[in-house]
Amino acid sequence: MPDSPAHADNHFWRLSPDELCRRLDCTLAGLAAADASGRLDRFGPNSDAAARTEGAMRAILRRLLEPLSLILLVAGIVSMLTGDEIGGLIIVLILTLSIGLDTVQEGHAIRAAEVLRRSVALKAEVKRDGTFREIDVDHVVPGDILRVRAGDIIPADALILQSTAFTAGEAALTGEPYPVQKRAGAVTDPDDTANALFRGAVAQTGEAIALVVRTGRDTVFGTAASALAEAQTPSPFERDLREFGLVIARATLALVLVVLTVRVVFGRPVMDSLLFSVALAVGLTPELLPMITTVTLSRGALRMAGRKVIVKRLAAIHDLGAMTVLCTDKTGTLTSAEITLAKSLDADGKDDARAARLGAIAAELGGDRGSLDAALVAGQSNASQGWSLAGRQAFDFSRRLGSVLATGPEGALLIVKGAPETVLELCTTQRSGAMDDDARTAAIARVHQFAAEGLRCIAIASRPWTGATREVETEDETDLVFEGLCAFADPPKPTAAAAIARLAASGVTLKILSGDDPVVVKRLAGLVGLNADRVLSGADIAELSDDALAVQVQSTDAYGRLAPDQKSRIVKALQASRAVVGFLGDGINDAPALKAADIGLSVDGASGVAQAAADIILLASDLEVVADGVEEGRRTFANILKYVRMGASSNFGNMLSMAIASIALPFLPMLPTQILLNNLLYDLSELGIPFDQVSPAATAQPQVWSMRRLARFAAIMGPLSSVFDFLTFGALLYLFKASPEEFRTAWFIESMATQILVIFVIRTNGRPWRNWPDPLLSASSLVALLVAMVVPFTPVGAWFGFVTPPPIMMAGIVLLVVVYLACAESLKPFAIRTGRKD
Ligand SMILES: Nc1ncnc2c1ncn2[C@@H]1O[C@H](COP(=O)(O)OP(=O)(O)OP(=O)(O)O)[C@@H](O)[C@H]1O
Numbered sequence: 031m032p033d034s035p036a037h038a039d040n041h042f043w044r045l046s047p048d049e050l051c052r053r054l055d056c057t058l059a060g061l062a063a064a065d066a067s068g069r070l071d072r073f074g075p076n077s078d079a080a081a082r083t084e085g086a087m088r089a090i091l092r093r094l095l096e097p098l099s100l101i102l103l104v105a106g107i108v109s110m111l112t113g114d115e116i117g118g119l120i121i122v123l124i125l126t127l128s129i130g131l132d133t134v135q136e137g138h139a140i141r142a143a144e145v146l147r148r149s150v151a152l153k154a155e156v157k158r159d160g161t162f163r164e165i166d167v168d169h170v171v172p173g174d175i176l177r178v179r180a181g182d183i184i185p186a187d188a189l190i191l192q193s194t195a196f197t198a199g200e201a202a203l204t205g206e207p208y209p210v211q212k213r214a215g216a217v218t219d220p221d222d223t224a225n226a227l228f229r230g231a232v233a234q235t236g237e238a239i240a241l242v243v244r245t246g247r248d249t250v251f252g253t254a255a256s257a258l259a260e261a262q263t264p265s266p267f268e269r270d271l272r273e274f275g276l277v278i279a280r281a282t283l284a285l286v287l288v289v290l291t292v293r294v295v296f297g298r299p300v301m302d303s304l305l306f307s308v309a310l311a312v313g314l315t316p317e318l319l320p321m322i323t324t325v326t327l328s329r330g331a332l333r334m335a336g337r338k339v340i341v342k343r344l345a346a347i348h349d350l351g352a353m354t355v356l357c358t359d360k361t362g363t364l365t366s367a368e369i370t371l372a373k374s375l376d377a378d379g380k381d382d383a384r385a386a387r388l389g390a391i392a393a394e395l396g397g398d399r400g401s402l403d404a405a406l407v408a409g410q411s412n413a414s415q416g417w418s419l420a421g422r423q424a425f426d427f428s429r430r431l432g433s434v435l436a437t438g439p440e441g442a443l444l445i446v447k448g449a450p451e452t453v454l455e456l457c458t459t460q461r462s463g464a465m466d467d468d469a470r471t472a473a474i475a476r477v478h479q480f481a482a483e484g485l486r487c488i489a490i491a492s493r494p495w496t497g498a499t500r501e502v503e504t505e506d507e508t509d510l511v512f513e514g515l516c517a518f519a520d521p522p523k524p525t526a527a528a529a530i531a532r533l534a535a536s537g538v539t540l541k542i543l544s545g546d547d548p549v550v551v552k553r554l555a556g557l558v559g560l561n562a563d564r565v566l567s568g569a570d571i572a573e574l575s576d577d578a579l580a581v582q583v584q585s586t587d588a589y590g591r592l593a594p595d596q597k598s599r600i601v602k603a604l605q606a607s608r609a610v611v612g613f614l615g616d617g618i619n620d621a622p623a624l625k626a627a628d629i630g631l632s633v634d635g636a637s638g639v640a641q642a643a644a645d646i647i648l649l650a651s652d653l654e655v656v657a658d659g660v661e662e663g664r665r666t667f668a669n670i671l672k673y674v675r676m677g678a679s680s681n682f683g684n685m686l687s688m689a690i691a692s693i694a695l696p697f698l699p700m701l702p703t704q705i706l707l708n709n710l711l712y713d714l715s716e717l718g719i720p721f722d723q724v725s726p727a728a729t730a731q732p733q734v735w736s737m738r739r740l741a742r743f744a745a746i747m748g749p750l751s752s753v754f755d756f757l758t759f760g761a762l763l764y765l766f767k768a769s770p771e772e773f774r775t776a777w778f779i780e781s782m783a784t785q786i787l788v789i790f791v792i793r794t795n796g797r798p799w800r801n802w803p804d805p806l807l808s809a810s811s812l813v814a815l816l817v818a819m820v821v822p823f824t825p826v827g828a829w830f831g832f833v834t835p836p837p838i839m840m841a842g843i844v845l846l847v848v849v850y851l852a853c854a855e856s857l858k859p860f861a862i863r864t865g866r867k868d
């Protein structure tokens with residue numbers, strides 16, 4: 031048998047189950063666990079194999095092969111061979127150290143984040159050793175017997191063996207916008223795939239059992255197009271960050287070429303000038319930026335995990351911190367997940383258990399996975415005893431209706447349940463006689479009265495089935511007998527109001543986007559402290575143009591009776607006015623909105639589509655957890671901003687001064703090895719940034735990344751740094767009459783001190799002494815500074831070409847550094863002042 035099932039047959043749906051079993055060497059009873067693990071080795075994991083993490087050796091090689099590293103390596107080796115052993119050795123040593131530092135930090139961070147992401151990996155239900163069990167989607171193998179239910183993402187290509195009311199959404203694969211019916215049985219048209227499931231489609235309704243034929247990249251649509259594919263477009267934050275790196279890289283290249291050309295044209299030694307230019311380029315490139323971002327984000331992800339928030343897409347941490355509006359569905363987040371059956375009434379409103387019993391039969395046999403169904407089943411134990419399933423029309427969130435054809439003591443009975451107004455429309459009689467408009471109005475009035483008491487209702491209807499039993503069609507759901515109402519208690523969580531207040535205080539507005547009755551939504555909104563003056567319903571929204579909706583969503587915080595696509599429409603309407611929108615939901619009906627939102631939040635145990643569409647998974651379905659996550663997100667972002675600000679102002683400013691000086695001065699302002707040491711120590715000083723704490727002010731409001739604000743910051747702080755560099759040059763040359771060696775040493779010290787110490791100014795928007803950094807950041811910067819200060823005075827300094835400067839020169843340097851820091855602190859408010867349009 032061929033190892034790749036792709037060879038088995040390109041059109042597996044044309045084959046019978048028996049033929050496929052023969053080719054796949056399996057039976058319809060499912061695999062034994064041992065067999066399955068053998069198959070996993072043979073066929074590989076059911077995933078996009080390209081997503082493998084790189085090993086340490088590869089990571090090192092990748093960094094070594096970057097142009098700058100390569101030039102440095104060659105330059106170091108050439109220096110060693112041509113007599114400058116110490117100089118060459120230093121270059122190679124520094125290169126090794128920075129690559130090592132980078133690899134270890136980043137590798138560690140990426141692994142930690144990966145472990146977290148795995149902990150919320152999607153599950154699939156397959157039959158192993160005779161029973162259905164949940165396994166990681168990656169571990170599904172050809173030959174497995176698979177069970178999928180509404181809300182799942184199909185994990186592999188498979189042939190349907192059995193199905194009930196099963197439809198699949200294949201829009202992502204085939205472009206077909208509507209769910210298609212899927213059922214077992216041979217097809218007559220060879221291109222008809224009604225009996226096939228494809229990896230990445232979404233199970234929309236019902237349930238199916240199927241034989242897995244292909245997995246992973248062998249599947250018909252591969253892994254790229256499907257709902258399982260994790261490929262995401264970069265967020266504005268990621269794009270800008272990359273752009274920022276690119277801008278600096280281009281500036282570096284231009285600068286270095288100018289320096290090199292000018293020096294060579296003026297007859298300076300070529301090799302010296304080349305090495306100097308390369309060192310300058312190394313000093314200029316924000317080579318730590320990717321590492322610092324990854325490490326900071328991963329550390330953020332770890333801290334968030336401690337607060338029950340798992341991040342699937344790292345950049346979502348920033349987006350969460352930037353979020354201004356959070357839309358949420360109602361059940362489970364604002365209310366407790368445990369909905370309970372409170373009352374069962376007959377058509378006239380009298381207490382009667384029949385409605386609940388029929389509801390429970392439909393829920394148990396129907397097998398949908400909603401919380402209302404769970405409450406029905408729990409409320410009427412063993413209701414379905416003696417009844418068996420003959421057909422079904424799975425619950426549809428757009429119609430808000432579903433039905434079950436059951437056979438039992440009363441014969442064959444169609445049981446319909448759903449939203450009261452929908453079901454009542456379809457009823458023509460009730461137990462006691464005809465069902466007229468008055469009776470309907472009375473029933474709706476009862477529903478609203480319950481809603482005012484905090485109970486939500488569904489209606490139950492039935493119809494004796496005549497003729498042979500078969501699958502239920504929409505047309506069958508007419509001429510129904512109204513059986514009564516089931517009322518459920520769905521009380522607000524005790525913590526909800528406080529969490530909403532906390533979110534509001536931190537600049538995040540909450541909006542309820544529910545499929546439930548507007549009356550129920552209105553009451554709940556009032557209870558948890560939201561603006562409940564006005565509730566828009568799905569019907570209201572359908573009347574509005576996109577522009578009109580964009581205006582309405584500004585002032586309306588509660589919505590009811592929304593269809594799934596209306597939830598995403600509201601999200602888009604909010605985005606139109608530049609809000610950063612989060613959506614929190616767990617149902618199959620929330621998936622479109624989760625995708626549309628800037629940040630999709632779901633909960634552990636939510637339906638597969640919701641989890642797959644989400645960027646962030648909450649381990650506890652609680653708004654408190656979201657508020658915690660928002661805080662962490664802002665904290666993480668603030669730390670990334672520190673590094674970016676440092677790079678954009680002090681580091682870049684210093685290297686710019688160096689480039690200008692190298693053209694203006696008759697000697698090199700700093701030797702290549704000195705620049706490399708400078709750069710290494712500077713990098714070292716910043717290692718503590720991801721661990722740093724953040725002032726409460728920096729997390730109080732949504733933090734949006736803004737290139738404009740960064741440019742403003744750089745435009746003020748950069749020149750300031752250069753002014754002081756030139757003051758230093760002037761003082762050294764004309765006041766202290768420094769020799770080239772003294773000049774380099776003194777400037778090395780000045781440049782290290784200003785670059786490193788300014789972090790204490792930049793890291794907070796307030797006064798530095800009001801907000802001390804984390805000990806780790808203090809330690810990393812002060813140790814780096816100490817090394818920079820001490821090296822010139824030791825024998826090691828001589829290897830780098832340092833000399834001991836006279837005390838009076840050192841005093842001058844110290845004075846300059848102090849004045850620089852004071853100036854930086856006084857200019858800071860202007861550099862960070864935010865314009866109204868930001
Ligand atoms: N299993 C079910 N049986 C009968 N009716 C149902 C069922 N599930 C949902 N409904 C009806 O459809 C409506 C919308 O469903 P649901 O409340 O789950 O939507 P939602 O948008 O997820 O709302 P929520 O904000 O409560 O999570 C319900 O109010 C109810 O009337």
Ligand SMILES: [Mg+2]
Nearest residue numbers: 359360361617
């Ligand atoms: Mg819901």
